[in-house]
Amino acid sequence: MPKKKKSIEEKTLWPDAARMLDKAEKDGVETAWDRLEQQTPHCKFCQTGLTCRNCTMGPCQIRKNAPLGVCGADADVIVARNFGRFVAGGSAGHSDHGRDCIEALHSVALGKSTDYSIKDEAKLLRIARELGIAVEGKGVSEVALELSDLFFADFGSRQHEVSFLVRVPEKRKKLWNELGITPRGVDREIAEMMHRTHMGCDNDAPNLMLHSARTCLADGWAGSMIATEISDILFGTPKPGKSKVNLGVIQEDMVNILVHGHNPIVSEKVLEAVNDPEMISLAREKGAKGINLAGLCCTGNELMMRQGIPLAGNHLMTELAIVTGAVELIVVDYQCIMPSLVTAGNCYHTKMVTTADKARFTGAEHVPFDMHNASHQARKLVQTAVEGFSRRDSSRVEIPQGPMEMITGFSNEAILEALGGTPGPLIEAIKAGKIRGAAAIVGCNNPKYRQDYGNVNLAKELIKRDILVLVTGCVTSAVGKAGLLMPEAADEAGAGLHEICKALGVPPVLHMGSCVDNARILQLAGILANELGVDISDLPLAGSSPEWYSEKAAAIGTYCVASGIFTHLGHPPNITGSETVTNLALSGLESLVGASFGIEPDPFKAAEMIDERITSKRKGLGLS
Ligand code: XCC
Ligand code: SF4
Numbered sequence: 001m002p003k004k005k006k007s008i009e010e011k012t013l014w015p016d017a018a019r020m021l022d023k024a025e026k027d028g029v030e031t032a033w034d035r036l037e038q039q040t041p042h043c044k045f046c047q048t049g050l051t052c053r054n055c056t057m058g059p060c061q062i063r064k065n066a067p068l069g070v071c072g073a074d075a076d077v078i079v080a081r082n083f084g085r086f087v088a089g090g091s092a093g094h095s096d097h098g099r100d101c102i103e104a105l106h107s108v109a110l111g112k113s114t115d116y117s118i119k120d121e122a123k124l125l126r127i128a129r130e131l132g133i134a135v136e137g138k139g140v141s142e143v144a145l146e147l148s149d150l151f152f153a154d155f156g157s158r159q160h161e162v163s164f165l166v167r168v169p170e171k172r173k174k175l176w177n178e179l180g181i182t183p184r185g186v187d188r189e190i191a192e193m194m195h196r197t198h199m200g201c202d203n204d205a206p207n208l209m210l211h212s213a214r215t216c217l218a219d220g221w222a223g224s225m226i227a228t229e230i231s232d233i234l235f236g237t238p239k240p241g242k243s244k245v246n247l248g249v250i251q252e253d254m255v256n257i258l259v260h261g262h263n264p265i266v267s268e269k270v271l272e273a274v275n276d277p278e279m280i281s282l283a284r285e286k287g288a289k290g291i292n293l294a295g296l297c298c299t300g301n302e303l304m305m306r307q308g309i310p311l312a313g314n315h316l317m318t319e320l321a322i323v324t325g326a327v328e329l330i331v332v333d334y335q336c337i338m339p340s341l342v343t344a345g346n347c348y349h350t351k352m353v354t355t356a357d358k359a360r361f362t363g364a365e366h367v368p369f370d371m372h373n374a375s376h377q378a379r380k381l382v383q384t385a386v387e388g389f390s391r392r393d394s395s396r397v398e399i400p401q402g403p404m405e406m407i408t409g410f411s412n413e414a415i416l417e418a419l420g421g422t423p424g425p426l427i428e429a430i431k432a433g434k435i436r437g438a439a440a441i442v443g444c445n446n447p448k449y450r451q452d453y454g455n456v457n458l459a460k461e462l463i464k465r466d467i468l469v470l471v472t473g474c475v476t477s478a479v480g481k482a483g484l485l486m487p488e489a490a491d492e493a494g495a496g497l498h499e500i501c502k503a504l505g506v507p508p509v510l511h512m513g514s515c516v517d518n519a520r521i522l523q524l525a526g527i528l529a530n531e532l533g534v535d536i537s538d539l540p541l542a543g544s545s546p547e548w549y550s551e552k553a554a555a556i557g558t559y560c561v562a563s564g565i566f567t568h569l570g571h572p573p574n575i576t577g578s579e580t581v582t583n584l585a586l587s588g589l590e591s592l593v594g595a596s597f598g599i600e601p602d603p604f605k606a607a608e609m610i611d612e613r614i615t616s617k618r619k620g621l622g623l624s
Contacts, residue, residue: 006033012316012451014481016247016400020320023398029347031319032338036447048577049079055199062577076205079578081197083554084212086573088193090555091215093335094516095155095186095223096358097263101230102151104265104371108234109144113371115269118144119236123413127229131163144233151230154222158185162222167526171535172564176217179592181210181562183218190215205580206588213562213593220559225519231264231302238305238409238513240418240506245480247317248403249310250326254292255283255389257382258312258321260341261333262514264302266355266369267295269378270331271307276379283386291382296321297336298514301476304408305513314452314474315549316445322350325396329385333369334359336444336550349391353381406485410470410510412520412527418504423531430540431623434496437540437614438468440512440521441475442556443548446570452478454546454570454603459484461607463508466494467614470524473515474547484509518556522563532621537564537594540617542610544568546603561595566613568598568606 008021011033024031045051050062052069060069060078068074073081107113118124118140125135128143131150135143154162161182165173176182183189193215196202202211232238250256257274259267273279274293283291294312295303303309312321315336321327322344330341330352342363345352352364355377360366369377419425429435439462445451455478459469463484471479483489490501493508501508512520521543529536543560545553547570560567575581589596598613600606618624 005037010450011447013453013456014246014451016313017317017320017451019398019400020247020323024320024323027323027347027396029319029323029344030340032316032340032447035340045577047574049082049574049581050075050577052078052081054081054197071199073203076578076580077203077208079575079581080205080208083573083575083581084193084197084208084215086551087212087216087555087558088190090551090553091186091219091223092190093552094219094227094555095190097334097516098186098223098227098230099155100263100265101227101234102148104234105144105230106148106152107371109141109148111141115371115374116234116265118233120233123229123237124233127233130166151226154226155186157188160184162186162218164221164225167523168221169526169529169535172529172537175535175593179210181214181217183214183221186218186223189218205578206584209581209584212558216555216558217562219555220519220522220563224516225522227516228513228519232411235264235268236306237413238411239414240407240409241308243304243308243406243408244310244403245313245406245477246403247312247321247324247400249294249312250321250324250399251292252326252397252399253289255286255288255290255386256292256294256327257385258294258296258327258330259299259303259332260296260318260330260337261359262298262302262335262516263333264299264306266331266333266374267299267303269369269374270381271303271309272375273378273382276382279379279382279386282383283389286386286389288386288389291386298473298516299333301473301514301517304476305411305511305517306409308408310403311477311480314445314477316447316451317477319344322348324399326392326399328388328392329353329381331355331381332359332361335552337361348396349388349393351384351388353384404481404483406480406511407487407507408485408511410512412524415510415524418506423527427528427531429496429500432496433618433624434466434500435468436466436496436618437542438470439542439544439610439614440470440472440518441479441544441546442472442515442518443545443553444474444550446547446549449547449570449601452481452547454601454606455479456482456484457603458544458546458606459509460492461604462610463489463493463497465607465611466496467611468497469509470512470521471509472511472513472517472521476511479509480511485511515552515556522559525563525565534621535564535594538617538620540614540621542566542568542613544606544610546570546606557597561589561597562593564594566595566598566610568600568610570599570601570606572599
């Protein structure tokens with residue numbers, strides 16, 4: 001079949017992206033969409049999970065006339081092993097980011113780092129108490145030290161359970177214990193997954209899938225949750241505030257710096273350096289009006305939640321941001337950074353700088369950040385950006401105008417405060433059917449879809465049905481650009497949700513942060529279940545990732561389901577080569593953990609699917 005070239009219109013929902021795609025073509029910049037075309041069609045065996053490369057008797061591919069690998073592993077085992085390693089990768093990503101946060105807290109506690117400090121002492125004490133650390137009579141540093149030691153232990157060979165399981169309803173914990181999937185240590189579960197999937201270990205697909213669940217639960221209820229809570233302690237707990245989104249946040253008359261990646265440990269320091277008066281006057285000397293910082297992907301979400309820093313865009317906007325020709329510097333930490341950014345940057349004057357030893361990119365400059373040099377390194381970077389301003393070719397600059405306004409900053413603390421201090425009013429609204437339920441729409445972009453078409457339309461359909469929408473990660477930019485993160489969007493919501501939003505002055509779609517901040521949603525689910533005395537799986541909740549691409553997104557989906565929350569995905573992971581595994585994901589998990597996955601590329605049908613689920617959960621609770 002001849003390949004059909006997608007039109008720009010088919011590639012994206014957005015005018016800013018369309019303009020840059022057009023410019024990219026003129027400027028000769030290749031994008032993810034172009035490379036997807038080159039990669040299509042994909043290998044069928046890999047796509048269905050039927051390739052195994054776990055030893056050198058293979059690689060093996062399962063076919064009709066070769067139904068077993070050399071070792072005798074069948075399709076079910078191979079698919080389940082591949083999925084296990086896939087989500088182990090995702091869990092490792094979130095969790096290793098969490099570990100970096102613990103190291104930061106630990107070094108602050110020991111007084112070894114003057115570059116970082118504890119911004120939210122009250123939260124530090126609250127979390128310490130919640131996890132059983134006696135705080136009375138102790139200094140902040142002492143508590144921080146004990147808390148970081150406890151978190152380090154959560155990563156190790158814990159025999160029982162990770163600390164934040166105190167947030168999990170008893171019924172759910174009992175269920176996990178019975179199934180043998182209570183997460184013990186983060187690293188332990190990930191390493192055990194690597195072990196189980198070695199040739200000759202776990203050769204039972206359902207048993208492998210249970211360990212996938214356990215690994216992902218360690219991510220959600222420990223690795224990610226620790227990342228979120230420590231980031232709040234070090235940089236402040238988010239409060240609602242205004243910000244802006246789309247490529248229009250890049251400014252023609254300023255030095256533009258973009259931060260990309262995930263961990264606020266680097267981007268917070270860049271922000272400080274950008275605000276340094278000395279740096280600003282240096283920028284003025286070079287003829288710029290000042291220095292403008294904007295975010296991409298999750299570190300963009302982190303800075304936006306806490307500091308209101310504008311978001312230039314999500315995953316598929318990262319290359320296109322460079323195509324504006326107005327970006328002096330892109331500073332990255334780790335995860336979701338396309339190696340193509342180096343090449344795209346080379347087409348302009350855009351310099352890419354890596355900061356983490358574990359995420360280096362050939363062709364990019366490496367300026368390693370650690371606990372002791374972060375402020376210094378950040379200033380160095382900002383200076384580089386300022387110097388780059390004079391190399392900008394203004395004839396090649398084109399910036400889409402008119403960023404959208406949005407409200408950000410809905411941490412659980414902020415949500416509870418807006419509700420008057422308790423979840424009571426939210427529960428009353430749910431009981432009264434004004435809010436019929438809530439759905440978290442999370443995750444990525446994927447060039448296989450029209451960019452953000454699924455993300456935006458699903459959110460719109462759900463709010464119409466009085467389903468409150470919570471967003472994190474790259475969906476933030478999607479719904480933000482669609483205007484759904486403004487209180488006025490309440491007019492697009494059903495009557496009940498409209499009434500609640502108007503009364504509270506909040507949008508019908510709440511921005512709760514980055515991908516690790518999905519842990520905030522888990523915590524909220526735990527709070528609601530505990531308040532009602534039920535399990536999380538009894539609540540009218542759903543998760544969704546319409547345009548996901550990453551191992552991390554699969555891990556999120558899996559911990560969501562294992563926590564009892566039905567989760568919709570736009571397309572399946574590479575598991576369809578096994579009927580056993582596919583059936584387990586789509587229905588079998590229901591009888592085990594009280595939730596399963598649903599697959600549906602069409603956002604309108606997906607809304608229907610989520611609505612049905614929420615309706616049935618409401619019925620189960622005796623609500624109409
Ligand atoms: Fe990455 Fe977190 Fe996906 Fe965005 S949403 S593309 S994982 S940046 Ni997490
Ligand atoms: Fe083939 Fe088995 Fe080796 Fe996998 S583990 S590559 S199926 S022989």
